[in-house]
Amino acid sequence: MSAIATETTKAAESTRTVHFRIKRCDGPGKPSRWEVFDVPVPAHANVISCLQWIAANPTTADGKATTPVVWESSCLEEVCGACTMVINGKVRQSCSCLMDEYAPNDGDTITLEPMSKFPVIRDLWVDRSRMFDALKRVRAWVPIDGTYSLGPGPMEGPKESETRYKLSECMTCGCCLEACPQYHLETDEAAWATSFIGAAPISQARLFNEHETGAVLKADRLEALMGPGGINDCGNAQNCVQVCPKEIPLTESIATIGRAATFEAFRRFFQSR
Ligand code: SF4
Ligand code: SF4
Ligand code: FES
Incomplete structure (x- = not known):
C-alpha cells in the first residue's frame, strides 16, 4: 500500500x-x-x-x-x-x-x-472579471444570428472535434494565469489593457478560430493577440500547462496562435503593397 x-x-x-x-x-x-x-x-x-x-x-x-x-x-x-x-x-x-x-x-x-x-x-x-474581459478582447464566440433557425451547423471531423472538445473544457478558473510569471495584477486600467492576456484567452482564440463559422472572426482575434499584451509577451515558461486542472494543451495552443499570427502579419504586409 x-x-x-x-x-x-x-x-x-x-x-x-x-x-x-x-x-x-x-x-x-x-x-x-x-x-x-x-x-x-x-x-x-x-x-x-x-x-x-x-x-x-x-x-x-x-x-x-x-x-x-x-x-x-x-x-x-x-x-x-x-x-x-x-x-x-x-x-x-x-x-x-x-x-x-x-x-x-x-x-x-x-x-x-x-x-x-x-x-x-x-x-x-477574488474578482475574475479581467479574465472574462480578456475573452471579449479576443472575441471568444461564434458570431451567429440567433433570432431564427439557421439549420444544422457545419460538419466537423472527429480529429478536429477531439481537439476542440479538449479546448472547450476551460472553466476560466484562473490557475494558468496565477502560475504565469508574465501575468501580473494591474490595478491601473490603462496598464491592464496592455498587459499580458495569459494562456486561457489565447487557447480560447484557437478554439473559435478552428470552428468553421467562428473562423470569420479569425483576423480580428489575431489582431487582438498581435498587439501589446498579446502572444509576443508569452515567455514560454510553461507553468500554465502544468497547473491546468483540465489538462488543456496550453503551450500547443500558444504555438498554434503564434504561427497563425506570423502568417497574418505576412498576409497584411503583402496585401498592403
Ligand atoms: S508559457 Fe509561460 S509565459 Fe506563456 S502563458 Fe504559459 S506560463 Fe505564461
Ligand atoms: S487553468 Fe485551464 S481551465 Fe483554468 S483558466 Fe487556464 S486553461 Fe482554463
Ligand atoms: S465550486 Fe465549481 S469548480 Fe469548485
Whole structure:
C-alpha cells in the first residue's frame, strides 16, 4: 500500500483537528492578515466543507470571535472554476481538494490564500472579471444570428472535434494565469489593457478560430493577440500547462496562435503593397 493510501486510510478512521491558516482581507484595498482556525475534520471532507464549518463557527484557534471567512463556489464538482484558491502554496480548486490527502493527520496545518493575480473582493473571494474581459478582447464566440433557425451547423471531423472538445473544457478558473510569471495584477486600467492576456484567452482564440463559422472572426482575434499584451509577451515558461486542472494543451495552443499570427502579419504586409 502506498504512503498516501496508508495516510488516507488512517484519516478515514476518525475525526481529527486540522489547523486552517487563512489569509484574510476585509475588502478591496484593505490590508490582509492571517487567522488560524481549529477545525474538526471528518473522513472524506473537502476544503469547502471545512470552510462551511468555519463560517458557522467564526472563532479563531486562540478563542477570538471574528467574521465568517468568505469564499466563492458554485458547482462543487470542478466545473465552474469559482472556488479556485492557493492551497498550501499551489493554485487549485478547493471543492475537489480532499482533506484526507492534504491534511491526513491530527494536528496538520493547511494554508489557504486568495489568488494573487486577481483583485481580492474579500478573504478568499477574488474578482475574475479581467479574465472574462480578456475573452471579449479576443472575441471568444461564434458570431451567429440567433433570432431564427439557421439549420444544422457545419460538419466537423472527429480529429478536429477531439481537439476542440479538449479546448472547450476551460472553466476560466484562473490557475494558468496565477502560475504565469508574465501575468501580473494591474490595478491601473490603462496598464491592464496592455498587459499580458495569459494562456486561457489565447487557447480560447484557437478554439473559435478552428470552428468553421467562428473562423470569420479569425483576423480580428489575431489582431487582438498581435498587439501589446498579446502572444509576443508569452515567455514560454510553461507553468500554465502544468497547473491546468483540465489538462488543456496550453503551450500547443500558444504555438498554434503564434504561427497563425506570423502568417497574418505576412498576409497584411503583402496585401498592403
Ligand atoms: S508559457 Fe509561460 S509565459 Fe506563456 S502563458 Fe504559459 S506560463 Fe505564461
Ligand atoms: S486553461 Fe485551464 S487553468 Fe487556464 S483558466 Fe482554463 S481551465 Fe483554468
Ligand atoms: S465550486 Fe465549481 S469548480 Fe469548485
